[in-house]
Amino acid sequence: MNSMPTWKRAIIGLIAFAPLFVHAAPADEMKQMLETGRAADAYALARQHPEMLGEPTFDFYLGVAAAETGHAGEAVLALERYILQFPDNVAARLQLARAYFLLGEDARAREEFEALRRLNPPADVLATIDRFLDAIRLRETRYTVSSGLYIEAGLGTDSNVNGGPTGANLFLPGLGPVVLAQSATRQADYFATLGGGGYVSYPVAPGVSLTGTGQIELRANAKHENRQFDLGNYNFSGGVSILREKELFRLGVSDGLVVLGSARYLSTVGGQAEWQHQLDERQSFNLGVQTARLEYPGANGPRNASYAGISAGYRRLFAYAWQPILSLGLNQGRQRSLTGRPDLVAGTLGTRVGVSFTPAAQWGVSLGHSYLQSRYLADDVFLGVTRRDRYNAFDAAVSYLVTRNLSIRGELTSIRNRSNIELYIFPREMAALKVKYEFK
Secondary structure, X not given: OOOOOHHHHHHHHHHOOOXXXXXXXXXHHXXXXXXXOOHHHHHHHXXXXXXXXXXXXXXXXXXXXHHHOOOXXXXXXXXXXXXXXXXXXXXXXXXXXXXXXXXXXXXXXXXXXXXXXXXXXXXXXXXXXXXXXXXXXXXXXXXXXXXXXXXXXXEEEEOOOOOOOOOOEEEEOOOEEEEOOHHHOOOOEEEEEEEEEXXXXXXXXXXXXXXXXXXXXXXXXXXXXXXXXXXXXXXXXXXXXXXXXXXXXEEEEEEXXXXXXXXEEEEEEXXXXXXXXXXXXXXXXXXXXXXXXXXXXXXXXXXXXXXXEEEEEEEEEOOOOOOOEEEEEEEEEEEEEOOOOHHHOEEEEEEEEEEEEOOOOOEEEEEXXXXXXXXXXXXXXXXXXXXXXXXXXXXXXXXEEOOOXXXXXXXXXXXXXXXXXXXXXXXXXXXXXXXXXXXX
16 A cells, blocks of 8 residues: 655656756756655755856755755745746645745745645645645644735623632731722633734745734623623734745734723734744754833833833644644743832743644644743832732634634633742633634
8 A cells, every 4th residue: 555645746746747948957857866766866966066046947946945845935935936937837836835845934835835726736636735724724823914905893701801810808018918809809701802803924035924913802791791801903024934945034014902891902023034044844943032112001001111021932733644743932021110119020931732633624722831931020018029820721612614714613721820928829711612714
């Protein structure tokens, strides 16, 4: 029984039908090596002839060999040069889209797969394209905004909409026993969500793209007394991505607004830089830096601060039946008070572990755990102690693709925040069912 993946059989079959030109000897040899399954030898031969870069046929076979041997970034650059001259080559389009997929550049991968689909490729290639598009959409349903536009709506329940402590009787440092008003303790409620967003990617040169994203999410609680905790999140960002063989660089700026109840709660303006390195066909890691200015209007003005942080991540695709993907993240940050109130700002250290997989066609599952440790920079001016928090969140989601445009997702989140100050200790459980429609 032939266990070769469908996409690989499709690509090898297409190589024989690639447009022929007056070939230089290295390109002829590379073609023969690829047809006989010797992609590593073809890639090694290509590396011996840098003077051939830019010659279309050489670029084509370099791109195929690089993608086959785990050099996705180099494959993208070579195939983009080729496709600028021969945009209808199906094999080149398929390899370019797959290389973007391996890099985690889902928006660009989707664009290429969709463009290839419009070329009416052979049936086996069409099946390969659809499989990749399904995988991209399942990956995007929770963590990313897809290219184009989407709208999403949902219903859910929240055991603690105000993040309040479980009981009213507390013991606070410096104050002793206190009794909170009932409205300040944990409040459960049902909620409805409505959101939308989009992604724009504009390639300006091989390996260089301008990007822009926008996302809005609104959440309304059912009980009138909890409407003060209705939430609105508005996030917009733009930037540039630069690909150089195994290296991907992203630079961007972002603007965000959080509305609580009917009033502005927090405005943020910031910048980000990220470097991603592709270790091989299935593994990558990244490093990033972030800066932001946090502004709280009105009575919360003393919380105004600047933020600086660093992050690192690792991502691996496993060659198992359910196509599992493991993601690991680490971040550290520190705020600096702009109002002389270090007791209101914190230094943080966080981790994230996530696993996603596709147990069956059209189904996707993701599981994750987030941890954030916060230590404030001075004693609380009222309580006389320095606040220290430990935040744990477990999340799970199941997605189902009803059609190529419509998906349904169920979400569960369990949170525990622990603190050395009882006022900030709380549990929280949330569950939601959401429907998402993508316009293409």
